[in-house]
Amino acid sequence: MLQNLYKLVLVPLFLVIVGVVIVIYTVNNPTDGLVARMLTYDNVIRALREHLMLMLVSMIGAITVGVLVGIMLSRPSLYYLGRGVENVVNVGQTIPSLAILALFFTWLGLGFRVAVFALFLYSILPILRNTFAGITSVDDSIIESAKGMGLNQFRILTRIELPLAFPIIIAGIRTAIVINVGAATLATFIGGGGFGDLIVTGLSVRRDMVIVTGAGLAALTAIILDYVIGQIEIRVVKWT
Amino acid sequence: MIKLDNVTKKFPGMKIPAVKDLNLEVKEGDVCVLVGPSGCGKTTTMKMINRIHEPTEGKIYIKGEDALKMNPINLRLDIGYVIQEIGLFPHMTIEENVATVPNEKKWPKDKTDKKVDEMMTLVGLDPKIYRKRYPSALSGGQRQRVGVARAMVSDPPIMLMDEPFGAVDPITRARLQNEFLRIQERIEKTIVFVTHDIDEAIKMGDTIAVMREGKLIQHATPGDLLSAPADDFVADLVGRNRSIKRLHLIRIREILDDVNRIKPAPEDMPLDDVKKRIEDSDIRSVIVVDRDNKLKGIIGVNDLKRKTGEVAGDYCQKISDSVTDDATLNDALSVMLEMGEGYVAVVNEDDQYAGTITLGDLLNVVKEDN
Amino acid sequence: MIMKRMLVMFLMVMLVAGSLFAIGCEPDEEVVEDPLDPVDEEPVDEEPPAEVDPGWVFATDHEYSIRDDGYPGLQELYGFEFADVVTMDLGITYGALRDGDVPVAMGFATDGRIAAYELVNLVDDKQFHPVYNCSPVVREETLEMYPEIADILNPIAAALDADTMSSLNMQVDIEEYLPVEVAEEWLMAEGFIGDDPADMGDGEPVVVGSKEFTEQLTLGQIAILALEYNGIPTVDETGLGGTVVVREAQERGDVDLYWEYTGTALITHLGYDEAITDPEECYALVAEEDLERYGLVWLDYTPFDNTYTIMMRQADADELGITTISDLAEAIMSGVPAP
Ligand SMILES: Nc1ncnc2c1ncn2[C@@H]1O[C@H](COP(=O)(O)OP(=O)(O)O)[C@@H](O)[C@H]1O
Numbered sequence: 030m031l032q033n034l035y036k037l038v039l040v041p042l043f044l045v046i047v048g049v050v051i052v053i054y055t056v057n058n059p060t061d062g063l064v065a066r067m068l069t070y071d072n073v074i075r076a077l078r079e080h081l082m083l084m085l086v087s088m089i090g091a092i093t094v095g096v097l098v099g100i101m102l103s104r105p106s107l108y109y110l111g112r113g114v115e116n117v118v119n120v121g122q123t124i125p126s127l128a129i130l131a132l133f134f135t136w137l138g139l140g141f142r143v144a145v146f147a148l149f150l151y152s153i154l155p156i157l158r159n160t161f162a163g164i165t166s167v168d169d170s171i172i173e174s175a176k177g178m179g180l181n182q183f184r185i186l187t188r189i190e191l192p193l194a195f196p197i198i199i200a201g202i203r204t205a206i207v208i209n210v211g212a213a214t215l216a217t218f219i220g221g222g223g224f225g226d227l228i229v230t231g232l233s234v235r236r237d238m239v240i241v242t243g244a245g246l247a248a249l250t251a252i253i254l255d256y257v258i259g260q261i262e263i264r265v266v267k268w269t
Numbered sequence: 270m271i272k273l274d275n276v277t278k279k280f281p282g283m284k285i286p287a288v289k290d291l292n293l294e295v296k297e298g299d300v301c302v303l304v305g306p307s308g309c310g311k312t313t314t315m316k317m318i319n320r321i322h323e324p325t326e327g328k329i330y331i332k333g334e335d336a337l338k339m340n341p342i343n344l345r346l347d348i349g350y351v352i353q354e355i356g357l358f359p360h361m362t363i364e365e366n367v368a369t370v371p372n373e374k375k376w377p378k379d380k381t382d383k384k385v386d387e388m389m390t391l392v393g394l395d396p397k398i399y400r401k402r403y404p405s406a407l408s409g410g411q412r413q414r415v416g417v418a419r420a421m422v423s424d425p426p427i428m429l430m431d432e433p434f435g436a437v438d439p440i441t442r443a444r445l446q447n448e449f450l451r452i453q454e455r456i457e458k459t460i461v462f463v464t465h466d467i468d469e470a471i472k473m474g475d476t477i478a479v480m481r482e483g484k485l486i487q488h489a490t491p492g493d494l495l496s497a498p499a500d501d502f503v504a505d506l507v508g509r510n511r512s513i514k515r516l517h518l519i520r521i522r523e524i525l526d527d528v529n530r531i532k533p534a535p536e537d538m539p540l541d542d543v544k545k546r547i548e549d550s551d552i553r554s555v556i557v558v559d560r561d562n563k564l565k566g567i568i569g570v571n572d573l574k575r576k577t578g579e580v581a582g583d584y585c586q587k588i589s590d591s592v593t594d595d596a597t598l599n600d601a602l603s604v605m606l607e608m609g610e611g612y613v614a615v616v617n618e619d620d621q622y623a624g625t626i627t628l629g630d631l632l633n634v635v636k637e638d639n
Numbered sequence: 640m641i642m643k644r645m646l647v648m649f650l651m652v653m654l655v656a657g658s659l660f661a662i663g664c665e666p667d668e669e670v671v672e673d674p675l676d677p678v679d680e681e682p683v684d685e686e687p688p689a690e691v692d693p694g695w696v697f698a699t700d701h702e703y704s705i706r707d708d709g710y711p712g713l714q715e716l717y718g719f720e721f722a723d724v725v726t727m728d729l730g731i732t733y734g735a736l737r738d739g740d741v742p743v744a745m746g747f748a749t750d751g752r753i754a755a756y757e758l759v760n761l762v763d764d765k766q767f768h769p770v771y772n773c774s775p776v777v778r779e780e781t782l783e784m785y786p787e788i789a790d791i792l793n794p795i796a797a798a799l800d801a802d803t804m805s806s807l808n809m810q811v812d813i814e815e816y817l818p819v820e821v822a823e824e825w826l827m828a829e830g831f832i833g834d835d836p837a838d839m840g841d842g843e844p845v846v847v848g849s850k851e852f853t854e855q856l857t858l859g860q861i862a863i864l865a866l867e868y869n870g871i872p873t874v875d876e877t878g879l880g881g882t883v884v885v886r887e888a889q890e891r892g893d894v895d896l897y898w899e900y901t902g903t904a905l906i907t908h909l910g911y912d913e914a915i916t917d918p919e920e921c922y923a924l925v926a927e928e929d930l931e932r933y934g935l936v937w938l939d940y941t942p943f944d945n946t947y948t949i950m951m952r953q954a955d956a957d958e959l960g961i962t963t964i965s966d967l968a969e970a971i972m973s974g975v976p977a978p
């Protein structure tokens with residue numbers, strides 16, 4: 030129990046405190062006036078809020094759509110379409126995130142919503158691919174014995190296929206988070222805000238403290254999210 | 270109980286049907302073994318019974334009802350199903366695996382729990398130890414047992430078993446077969462059992478259906494199949510040494526009373542008496558048992574030369590393997606060959622010494638037969 | 640187990656202590672003195688900002704949003720504040736303004752898109768923005784090897800006035816010619832190069848760099864073409880990166896020549912806090928300091944001044960009667976709704 034508490038709550042809490050300490054320290058000990066102007070509580074909180082919103086909105090959308098479409102494509106009747114989509118996705122993944130952002134900027138303009146949309150599309154890819162791969166990789170004999178025992182299609186999906194694909198889907202989500210947190214710092218180029226504001230502004234005037242703070246907080250956010258999801262996975266998947 | 274009436278199955282894109290014009294009837298409580306070379310349509314035939322495959326032509330009746338008109342989900346819930354790959358759900362505990370069908374049928378929890386315990390005990394897995402384990406923590410043989418328990422838990426009148434003991438080593442397989450037969454004696458299910466191993470067919474079947482290239486060649490009792498094969502193919506299948514195959518058909522306990530039964534020596538028997546008993550024995554050795562009549566070991570002539578003590582217990586050597594009295598003579602032969610000895614000790618259900626079978630006894634059986 | 644818990648508790652204690660220490664730390668003296676520091680004082684907030692229409696959003700690049708000679712200084716001098724500031728990539732503020740995403744944006748005075756997108760530069764009536772005239776900056780050693788570089792590039796720089804630079808930029812940004820094509824055509828038309836190139840020398844080539852935006856790429860090509868026409872071998876390292884990257888490359892000796900702006904050098908490279916608004920004064924100071932401190936020679940500067948500019952859509956500016964930044968400040972602070 031204590032072990033559980035320690036792993037599930039204390040570690041993320043520890044990381045959050047690390048972040049808070051970094052912020053408090055840098056805000057109170059700026060190296061010069063420029064840094065002081067960039068690193069205010071207001072600016073950091075705003076960047077954090079925007080960054081979390083960018084990530085959460087796009088990730089929730091990506092998980093919902095990625096998993097649902099992945100499930101649909103894994104149905105036997107759509108299997109070959111799924112294989113095709115998987116290839117497209119693999120190619121899509123190789124497009125740099127900045128290029129995606131630039132592409133969406135020319136189509137849709139700028140701002141938070143466009144950034145979210147680009148991040149959403151970019152994060153769907155690993156989730157969709159892993160959902161599809163996870164479900165289709167479930168051993169045929171397992172599906173057959175389930176079918177033979179009288180489980181219908183829906184029960185097979187919910188009781189057998191999804192639980193077995195779960196670790197792979199989670200791996201996809203974790204990949205997406207890592208991609209997302211990096212890509213989210215690019216949103217600042219199209220006026221989407223987030224920690225990218227700190228990083229790029231810091232870069233433009235060569236203030237390492239601002240750059241490191243922005244990048245550090247972005248990385249911490251990713252680490253915390255990834256850790257929590259990893260812990261959930263360990264708690265749910267007991268059978269390996 | 271199960272009747273296949275002129276059933277044909279042609280898979281889309283295949284030139285020749287996988288199963289052609291097949292007529293087969295399985296009586297209630299019988300084990301019908303489908304046997305034949307790989308690809309002859311055994312699995313396909315079996316899977317048409319629970320409608321994993323739908324027949325292209327023909328009818329299937331279960332308890333006189335047209336199976337093709339029944340709801341396939343309900344049909345399957347009442348047919349136990351074991352496949353060669355076992356198909357245990359790796360993400361569920363043994364308990365959850367076994368409870369699959371009860372959960373689908375929405376049984377109350379206590380009823381399910383009781384039944385799961387009962388089934389696990391029946392197949393020889395201690396529920397206290399194995400309930401919460403995951404399949405990955407089990408040996409091949411244990412998984413097969415879980416597969417069988419899972420198929421039988423809701424007491425389905427019919428069981429379909431596709432090479433259920435295919436994935437384990439020969440010794441474990443023989444043990445599983447024997448246990449299964451012992452269970453079947455009690456539960457008397459109607460079973461369709463698929464194998465490509467004629468020895469297993471002869472051992473397990475009340476009737477054997479020999480298939481070849483999608484057609485049924487002969488459906489007969491094992492005895493009839495051995496004595497009167499319908500054609501060269503069947504004769505070839507059962508093989509030249511049919512008399513040895515008969516060893517599959519005979520249980521040890523059926524002959525145990527007739528063979529020259531060597532009396533065992535209690536472990537506290539004085540040395541002189543032991544010597545005497547060995548001289549009387551035709552294998553020039555004597556089995557030693559403990560006070561509960563459980564097997565303790567064996568003493569040969571040479572063992573006595575070592576002078577290590579006063580009573581039988583001090584001289585005996587451990588016996589590496591024994592057989593149960595419900596095993597077949599063929600099993601007894603296997604164990605003898607395995608140990609490199611001319612005898613094997615037989616124990617009963619309660620693990621008590623029941624007798625000894627020798628190579629000579631087996632020879633007599635085969636000779637009598639011819 | 641116990642060890643682990645003790646470790647966790649130890650870390651927690653350290654963290655709490657660390658936080659307290661961090662809070663307790665006095666801010667640097669420099670910060671206290673900085674009049675623009677919003678941590679100590681929030682001068683703008685003192686004026687009632689309640690009336691500012693939330694539609695007054697300002698699009699700017701990251702650098703301008705934070706520099707003393709950027710938005711913070713601008714709002715200080717003109718006494719106004721936007722409802723919100725959106726930072727984005729340098730090149731897209733023009734498009735954002737054209738597309739109506741924002742009512743006001745910052746840009747560079749000589750950018751070709753200002754005319755093409757029907758935008759207007761507001762007059763900097765209080766002369767806030769420093770001057771950004773442009774000079775080829777050469778390493779001393781390079782100039783010693785090829786003293787004729789000055790004679791080649793000085794007349795070219797003299798010919799680059801604001802209209803010329805704007806038009807060259809427009810040809811690249813809007814008409815989508817390559818910088819090298821635009822550079823060559825202009826040099827030809829002006830007679831700086833012709834059909835009779837000098838024989839190529841076999842000396843050490845001159846590495847020509849540039850930053851990565853249009854004007855810099857074109858200027859870089861102009862330098863390359865002119866040098867090569869006069870027989871000086873070059874290596875094309877244009878489009879190297881941002882200001883800092885190119886400058887550091889030059890300080891290391893990896894780049895021999897690139898065009899730099901006087902205002903940028905003053906603030907960013909030489910570390911002055913105060914901008915200078917007189918072109919000649921700014922150039923003189925920069926040229927002297929850079930030669931002394933870094934061994935970099937500033938050749939003659941261009942008449943064009945690629946300074947920061949505050950832009951609106953022409954139609955909006957006309958409608959609201961805004962021509963100067965003061966007009967804009969007045970409109971915002973008096974509660975005029977954003978267009
Ligand atoms: N799902 C299927 N689709 C197409 N052909 C199949 C399918 N299942 C089995 N077959 C073919 O039907 C024939 C009989 O197969 P099967 O019943 O599995 O043989 P057995 O179980 O006797 O080894 C084989 O030729 C096999 O290739």
Ligand SMILES: [Mg+2]
Nearest residue numbers: 308311312313
């Ligand atoms: Mg088969």
